[in-house]
Amino acid sequence: MTVRPPSSLNPANMAVTGLGILEYELMSERASTLGHNGLKVEAALAALQEGEAKGKHGMEHERLVDTAAQAVWAMFIHREICGLRNGRDVIQRYGIPNKVLARLGASPRHP
Numbered sequence: 001m002t003v004r005p006p007s008s009l010n011p012a013n014m015a016v017t018g019l020g021i022l023e024y025e026l027m028s029e030r031a032s033t034l035g036h037n038g039l040k041v042e043a044a045l046a047a048l049q050e051g052e053a054k055g056k057h058g059m060e061h062e063r064l065v066d067t068a069a070q071a072v073w074a075m076f077i078h079r080e081i082c083g084l085r086n087g088r089d090v091i092q093r094y095g096i097p098n099k100v101l102a103r104l105g106a107s108p109r110h111p
Helices: 010-016 020-055 058-080 088-094
Strands: none
Touching: 020 058, 020 088, 058 088
16 A cells, blocks of 8 residues: 655655655654554553453552552653654543553553
8 A cells, every 4th residue: 555645744845855755654653653542542541441440459559559659650651752742632542540540651650
């Protein structure tokens, strides 16, 4: 399958060169990976909410929080790589709880 960038994103016919085609492919991969990261965050947060609804406490609850924090952290890192530095909109969109935000970047406490 060949992919062509829209002409509005084609300054000075860069699509004709290998560099323009490569840049378009890289943008496509970044967008796809961001989408996959978003799905992982949604799944981890849903598992955390489900665990809390079932009354899970102690080590089980801590693992759910750690898993959610790792998913959110990975998404934030990827967003920064893509040049998206502000995470406030992501926090609001996904409803990320403070207990997850407090663990961003930290290693899980439990093996």
